[in-house]
Amino acid sequence: MRARLDATDWRILKELQANGRITNVELAEKVGISPPPCLRRVRALEQAGIISGYFALLDEKATGFEVIAFAMVTLHSQSEQDLRAFENRVIAWPLVRECYMLSGETDFILKCVAPDLSAFQDFIIQELTSAPNVAGVKTTLVIRRVKNEPGVPITVAQGRRSEAPV
16 A cells, blocks of 8 residues: 655655754745644655664764674575564664574675674574574675665656655
8 A cells, every 4th residue: 555645744754864864844844834744744645654763873883883884694594484584683782783584695784883893793603603593694894884775866756746655
């Protein structure tokens, strides 16, 4: 099911994506409507699941996590039960910040953060490679981040379609 979004909804989403701490009054002013209908629209976008939450985006290195790395994981079995078991294990690992199931040769890619290389290596050896059903792990360390822009490209989405999945 898709929700119908008009130009005002897209402007609200763009502003909130850029600054989730903006007040309703400031948001309403930026998108050109009064505060009460702005708040109603935001609540409707939240209820529809288009806005799924708000959070502070932390800088890993500034918070003491010097290592950012990706781990490509291959499993022995891709049965639904085995996939779910691996996913549940991943959810419990604090160093794993993002996880995606992939098509192709790699089954999962994990974005990991660690305070140092030793902690990352310990995680790989003690947790990841020793997990049930893990056939192989390849890791890559991040040298430098070139872009970090969470969310969706609103200007592109706005121009291409007027519906968003719900």
